[in-house]
Amino acid sequence: MNYIELQLHVSPDYTDILTAELAELGYESFVETDEGLNAYVTETDFNEEAVQELLDKYDSQTAIAYQVSSLEKRNWNAEWERDYEPIEVASQVRVRASFHKMDARFRYDIVINPKMSFGTGHHETTAMMLEQQLNLDFVEKAVLDVGSGTGILAILAAKMGAESVLAFDIEEWAVENAHENAELNDCPQITVFQGTISEVDPANRYHVVLANINRNVLLAEIPIYTSLLTEKGYLVVSGFYEHDASDIQQKSTESGLIFVNHMTNREWTSLMFQKN
Template identity: 30%
Template sequence: MPWIQLKIDAQNDNAEAISDELLELGALSVTFVDRHDTPVFEPKPGETLLWSQTVVLGLFDASTDMQPILQALSAQGIINANNHILDPLEDKDWEREWMKDFHPMRFGQRLWICPSWTPVPDPSAVNVMLDPGLAFGTGTHATTALCLRWLDSLDLSGKTVLDFGCGSGILAIAALKLGAERVIGIDIDPQAIQASLDNAQRNGVSDKIELYLPQDHPQDFVADVVVANILAAPLRELVGPILANLKPSGVFALSGILEEQADSVAQVYKDFASIDPIEYDNEWCRITGTTHKA
């Protein structure tokens, strides 16, 4: 069915009230969108984080008479002549539209991430089959792409790899397909562990991957390579546990770091490792290094 979409410019302190009012006025759904594409990181339990400048999108049936709704919103001071747009939306198969926009992606020289509904571009390449889901990482975000390109640049033959904060398992699975002998994935979220296992099964590597919650992973495990694509704050706080799993002269990659956070994260690791030049992708970056010899 066709729809009408009402976009209203809001602030983080009134966006939820606007959402409530749109639902009261008959909106079938309400969505919050950042006006400036600023990242919002994981909220605390029970906390709702919104951007300082938020667009509230209300979706209405196309047969809805919008004039009384606009009048009601105007009377409450929610909308004015300059802060809203009313758009008709054509009827589409939205699932297929979304699938159409997700294509195989190449990272480095050998590695491709491919959705299941498209043929692989290069059957002789290293192909990881991964469909985009609701969370965890599929390669489309710069932080994941930075880590995938780094893994592709390494000789992982016979190496042990730790994926710290494995999410979808995309980095762990890529490491296995790039030749790693043993890979462990650790995540605090049981759903991420399940997602990693499901994706490993789709890629035929479930017998080679070990997945653990932090408290359950083998304490004697040390890796040749560690990759941690999480966030700047936990990367700073967890320098000990992250590097404790890495051999002397082992290599590591850290991502999930904004450009302005790079120096503060790198500084924490400089006491334990030699740090390479930082790699940037738009506003995000990747920090790599080699731990000191024993």
């Protein structure tokens, strides 16, 4: 499948908000550049009018110029090798690519070759999810990873002792990448499929559900995640802004969950709940 590269020339103050807005329009990966932001979307999901509308929204606040180019299939590994630095979470987790050397000071070494999937730990939401996971007990637990991207959250759960992790994503390339990453990290307990929550057997029960997606999907699906949790099971969510946290919290409480923890990083938020 061919991709479109959208190059935005914009102040660094606006790259986060534009990343979130473009993710809502189906853009799959983002690279911050000296000029601003490059965003990538499949040709089928590209809609120049939607881009124009989005940029018009910010026009009165900042100057934004853009350029669109069509990319033939390219070597995403080479792209990432140029841009990808390892990241560290709470002095316990280090996420690196296979071309970085391992650092034995970290308890959990995660190797992610991201290609086109979201989830290298570089995004605040992923880093917060990983940090929330460090506060949970995964030993012999069953885990569900909704919107698994690279599979990074599933991999940490597996490395922390989970017995089984079911991960899924709507995007084929994400599923392929999560498969590869699960193998690369020697995590045979991870199963990945392409699809949505509706394909998860409602009779299944999970001790932990991880969902780093977005506000709208979470609001629609939190009742389903809750029904899939074991008694005292945990739901950890992210992918939304601080100003949406109250809506997410209200939906979770209505579904029978108890609030446990709140984390914020820049304007992004992650919440943890426990089933009653």
